[in-house]
Structure formats: C-alpha cells, structure tokens
Amino acid sequence: MDAAIQIIITGLTLGAMYALASVGLALTYGTMGMFNMAHGMFMTIGAYASYSLSSAFGAPLPLALVAGICAGAISGSLLHLLIVRFMLHTEDFQTTIMVATAGVAIALQDLILKRYGAYPFKQPAQIEGSFRLAGTAISYQSIVIVAMAALLIGALAWLLTYTKFGLAIRATAMNQDAAKLMGVRTERTYLQVIVIAGVLASAAGILISSLAGLSPAMGTDPLIRAFIICVVAGLGSVTGAGLAAIMMGLFEAAISYYIGARFGLPVMLGLVVLILIFRPAGLFGRMEVVRS
C-alpha cells in the first residue's frame, strides 16, 4: 500500500512537471509548426529569474514566482519579435526554425553560465516539510508542484476553449489561411502562443529547480522528455500532451519501482518507438492536427 501511494505521488509530481514542460511545446508546434529548441531555455530563464529576485533582493516567494513566469513570457516574446517572425514565411520554416532556436538556446545557456557560473544554487522558491498519508511521507513541495501545474494547465484549457482568444489560436492551428480570411491576425496569435509557452515553461523550470537546484543546462533533460511526450501524445495535441505527461510520469514511477530506476527512460523511449509504429499520429493525435 505504501509503495502504491509512493508511486502515485512520484508519478503525479513527475507528470505535473512534464506536463508544464510539454504543453507549451505542443501548443507551439500545433499552432505554428515550430519545434522550439529554445523551449528548455525558457525553463532555465524562469528558474534563474525567480532565484535572482528572491535571493538577491529578498523578494517574497509569490513575487519571485511571478517574476520568474514574467521572465519566461518576456523571453518568448523576444524570441518571436527578434527571430521567429522574420522566418515565418521562409521556405522550410519547420527545419530552419529548429536550427535557429537551437542556436538561440546555446547562446542563452552560455550567457547564463557567464553571469551565474555553474554552481548548482538552491532555488529559494520552495516549501519545506511533509505530511503523512497512510504511512507514506508526502512533501508539501510535491503538492505545490501538482497544484501549480493543474492551475496553469487548467487556465490554459479554459483560455483555449472558452475565449475568443483561444478560438483564434485553435482556428490558426487548424488552418492558417482560413483563419486569416475570418479576420484572425495570425502573426499576433503566434506571438501570444510563444508567450504562453514561455509562461508554462518558466513555471516548469521554477518547479524543477526546486527539486534539482539551478544549473545553466537544467532545461536540457526536461526538453528531451517534453519532446518524447509530444510525440507520444501526437504532435500538436495540447490536451494529449497534458494527459500523456501524467501517464508517462506514473508509468516511469511504476517502472522505477517494479523493474528498476534505470529502466524509466529507456522504457519510455521503447514506448515511443512502438507508438510511432502502430499509431504514427500519436495516442491523442489526428493526422489533420499536424500542419502540412
């Protein structure tokens, strides 16, 4: 019983962090056909911004969290305004934007390294302590991680489903030309999408760094997992990415307990291969979701 609760808690914690990391990536791909290789850097920037405000200026925890998320949003908008918008209509956009954003990620990582060094600073934005549930210790930080992921992803789902703003994003994702004809300003929609991705990723970065500490390369591992989750879910499927992230978190925790901790990622990768063979569009994807 204790083990089962532990697996569920670990799975939900991992899944929540994966979800925040992957939903923004899925949204960007689904709307713009853009695989953002700098997505991991949004996480890093959010984590460092939160750390800087909290430790250097003594800002309270909520303010530091908000600052980190704002830093992610600003990073997203700058990426769009300075690079993406100039490449949107170029030939082979999907390929060239991957290379361009990979370059941005490398440059940003080096800048952070230069500014902060590689010392694994402790993220002040965390809550210490734990409580017991049927004999299993559950940390308050895990609860915060799950709650924050649920809040942000819930807000995104509401935004996409019930607002005109969300309708514009969905319309653009379905058919860019048709959306334009219906009066949607698609370029502004793209900017909004990248900002949302930046917000979610920076929140993920803050939460991940609360467990792992800060490092300039901290976004790399979550980015790889986010890519895996997006492929499993179906490229561009936002809801699917959220659900797949939770499933993968639970799956990884169960594999770690029942088979061995080292098999978590290899089994996940094996699963991706199987899904690509038997369901090329992913578990939740439809072929038409993917822009041609």
Added chain:
Amino acid sequence: MDEKRDCEMGSSRRGFLKGGLLGLGSAAVLATLNESAVAQSADPVIVGAPLQLTGAGAADGIEFKQGLELAAEEINASGGILGRQVKIVTADTESGGDDLITSAGQRLIDRDGASALIAGYNFGSQTALQNVAADASVVYLHADTARAHTDLVSKNPGRYWGSFMYCPSELYYGFAFLNFIKHLEDTGQLKAPNKKIAIVTGPLVYSINIANSIKSDAAKYGYEISLFETVQAPTTDWGPTLAKLREDKPGFIVVTHFFPQDQAQFMIQFLANPTNSLVYLQYGASLAAFRDLAGDASVGVLYATNIGVLSGEVSEEFAKKYLGRYGAKASPNGGAQTYEALHLFAQAAALAGGVGKAYEEEQSKKVAARLKESIFRGPTGVIRFDQKAQQAFSYPVQTKDPSLGMAHIFSQIKRKEENGYIISPTPYETAQFELPKWMQA
C-alpha cells in the same frame, strides 16, 4: 584485490625511497631552484586544463579551475618554472564523453600550445586524455580515481609514460568502506539493526565500480547486499527507490551515484520518513553544493574521499587561503586537487631542467621521471606514485605509513555550514563518529 597486490608489487618502499624526492613545500623548493636559474625563454609555460566547466560535473570543474589559478599565482610569485611564468588555459569538456574530452585536450595542445595537461576528473571512459597525452608526448596529471587508468598504464607503460593519476583508483572505496563500518561495529560506536547493505549506484563507471567492489567483498566482512539499485542521472524524485529502501530496512545505505544535487534530494526525501540506517554518500557530500542544497538534511551524513583536504598545518593553511579567496561556498576538497597537481608538476619540471614541448618527448620524459620519483605533501596528503600503474598509493589501504600514501578519509557532516569532520583514519581525525539523529541508539 588483484590491483591492490599489483600496486604493492609495482614499487617496493625501499626501492622508492632510494630515488625518492620529498616535497617539503613546493613554493620554497621552486624558489630555491629559480634563484640559480636563468630564464630559458620569455614565453610562458602553457598548462592546459581540460575541465568540466558546464554540465553535471561543473560544481567540481569550477573548483578545479580555481585550484589551478591559485597554484599558478603562487608558482609565478616564486619565479615561475625556472624563470618562465605559468599560464593556465582551460577547455570545457562539458561533463561529456570521450569525444568532447578528447577534442578539448587536443585543442589545448594544438591551438593553445600546452606543454602539459592537468585536470581534476572527467567523465567518459577515463582513458581519453591519456591517449591525447601519449600521442602528443606531454605529461598528463589527473584525479579520475579510475581503475581504467591503472589498467591502461600498467599494460602499456611504453606508450603512457606521461600519464599520472595523483590519487588512488576507485576500487579502494569498496574495501575501505567495509573495513570502516566493521570497525565502527567492532568498537561499539555503532549498533546497526542488521547486516544488510542497500547499494544505490548511478550510470557512470566510477559509481558502478565502487558499488561492485562493495558488493563483491561484503560477504567477506560479514555483510549481505539486500538491494542493488541503479538510478539515472539526474534523479530528482527518489520516491520509488526510497519505497524499496523503506521496505528493505537495511542497516546501511550506500549511495555511490555522486552528483551533489541528486544526493541532496535523496537526503531531503529520505528524512521525510527515515529508516534506521547509516547513510554513506560517495564523494558528492564532500562538496559545499551538497550542504547548500540539502541544508539540515546534510547533518549526520557520512562520506569518504581518497583525495580530500586533511587536518594539520599544510591542509588547514590551504583551506583558509582557498576559502578566503573564493568565498565560503567554495570547496577546498575540489580545488586542492589541481592546486597540488600543478605544484607537483612545477617542482618536477624545475628539477628536470624545464618543461617539454608537445611532440618532442625527450624533455617531457625527464619531467615524467621526476614525477615518478616524487614524494609530495599537498593539502590532501602525500602523493607517491606506484611505479607500474602511475597512480598514487592509498593510505591505509595500501600502505600503513601515512607519510607514504594519499589518505582515504571518512568524514561526517556535523553542521550544515561547515565541511565534514574527518573521523578516520588516524592521525588525521578531527572528531568522533556520532550516531546520526535519525538512527536509534
């Protein structure tokens, strides 16, 4: 055990002392040599440092860089190496594998003109830089703590004459740990609830070799391995592994996965519902980053290193100087490694008549010969090389004389603000073992 025997056979104490060279304060020795020297060249001596300045091993890589900088300043203040100033050039190995490590080493030699390579440890197969050094005929000093080095050099000394590991290999951690816990139990300092040892290792060769060496010898010391788990790197959520440990309830938990960030999370999550187990964390807990991240959860943890700053005048003076220069968050244990390696190299090069040039082996071979003869006392103990494997001897595992081997120290963290206190071996201990607060007496 074979390696232990090989090392003992590789160099007799009598044979070594015959040609031995005692390093009683490298700066003073260098200054004396420099007094009578005429500068051989106005060009600085370039020492290449292939270090992991980014990625998972960066916490240590930064310390290694700082240690080199501090040593270079001291050497230059003493007149350099026979009048030539020492200049450190670093190349980032990115905590990566052999491809990145090799290219970093090669760049330092071919682009920067390095006359020697000095590093702390790098990841990969831990044989990459030996090959770079052998191809370029330069001296290479490192602290990989790797059996891979001893195997490589022992089997082909004609090729790897210039590669030296200035610490013992990781295999000694196994015997030393088992010996240590048995001693704690035999002397009544610890009454473990059972003889079970749970081992948690990581994906890197260093961690796996230590875990395997404990596993293979446990029965000889009267212990059984009840759990052997390999985790990924990084591991931030230890839930499933801790669930297994809590079911197993071992008397001893050994974590050989050595990343300080991951070890810190292990302790924080373990202490939420601890078992009555002695916790030993390999190496990572010796770094300030571990205490910084784990906070109160770091107190009571045991760790060991076979290349850590000792007690006593030489070591304490270094630690004070290092912390004064780089701040309270710096780790003298890391910086001391490259610090003493550069001092050792400078002294050997001065005695050999100067440093060599890449691809011209004659002078570098003279430096290597001097290194092989040296007995050098640095902040982490005595570096005396086994003549066959070109690794430092371990005290007390290989030699019972503390003046002839690098001390394998066990430490316990007593306060989160301070480095751990050495609790073994004699004569370096600074405190007694204390039962961790989560264990029952």
